[in-house]
Amino acid sequence: MKLRLSNKLTTLGMATALAGVALAAPSVASADLSGNIGVFSKYVLRGITNATENDSTTVQGGFDYSHASGLYAGYWGSNLGYGNAMTNTGFENDIYGGYAGETNGVSYNVGLIQYYYIEVDDSDGLEFVGSVGYGPVKAGFKYLTNDVAWGNTGDIYWTVDYSASLPMEFGFGASLGYYTYEESGDFIASSANDSAFRHLNLTLSHPVGTTGADMSITYVIGGEDRQGTDQEDTVVLGLTYGFEVK
Secondary structure (H helix, E strand, O other), X not given: OOOOXXXXXXXXXXXXXHHHHXXXXXXXXXXXXXXXXXXXXXXXXXXXXXXXXXXXXXXXXEEEEEEXXXXXXXXXXXEEOOOOOOOOOEEEEEEEEEEEEEEOOEEEEEEEEEEEEEOOOOOOEEEEEEEEEEOOEEEXXXXXXXXXXXXXXXOEEEEEXXXXXXXXXXXXXXXXXXXXXXXXXXXXXXXXXXXXXXXXXXXXXXXXXXXXXXXXXXXXXXXXXXXXXXXXXXXXXXXXXXXXXX
């Protein structure tokens, strides 16, 4: 997930405040807490296949809290294949919160995602996010609010997602990613593209017997990065397990 804050303390406080509102909401009986964990063959972020977040085995997971009022909060983390100069490892932490609901079959969501990195410099960022969906289709955006090593203030990551159930318990998902870029920032001085197609992910999944786990294979069709570099196609294998926390 990135599913990637201005100064750490200020932006982390914004996301934590949202989470605090959700956790303070009344009627605990009408709230749900769930968790997830997964192992993947690599970690490809937003279609950047030429320089992945981790090109080897990646463990990811987190927790999600949702309240009947529509407020939600959560945490997600992943190991990285870069960062510490000695071990070449780092860790990504995503802390998020917001409000989600549905009206006349139309779902919607607005929130914030705080990205906090361990052993990775100049990458903590805050994104304002939103989405709207109907049936199997959902469109969304993530607006970057500060300059970081991986983006400039005002960069917007646009997505369109589709999901469907197939025969024999197979599931299919497609995710299209597109970027609009701000030309320059504190860490990225120039951009060759104002906007560009980023990726198309095609995923086939299936339950692993009655274990509650799911296996998946995702084919990533690479587009271009902000400098116009073509990204190669790749395949990601995954095994995930979701659970309820009582």
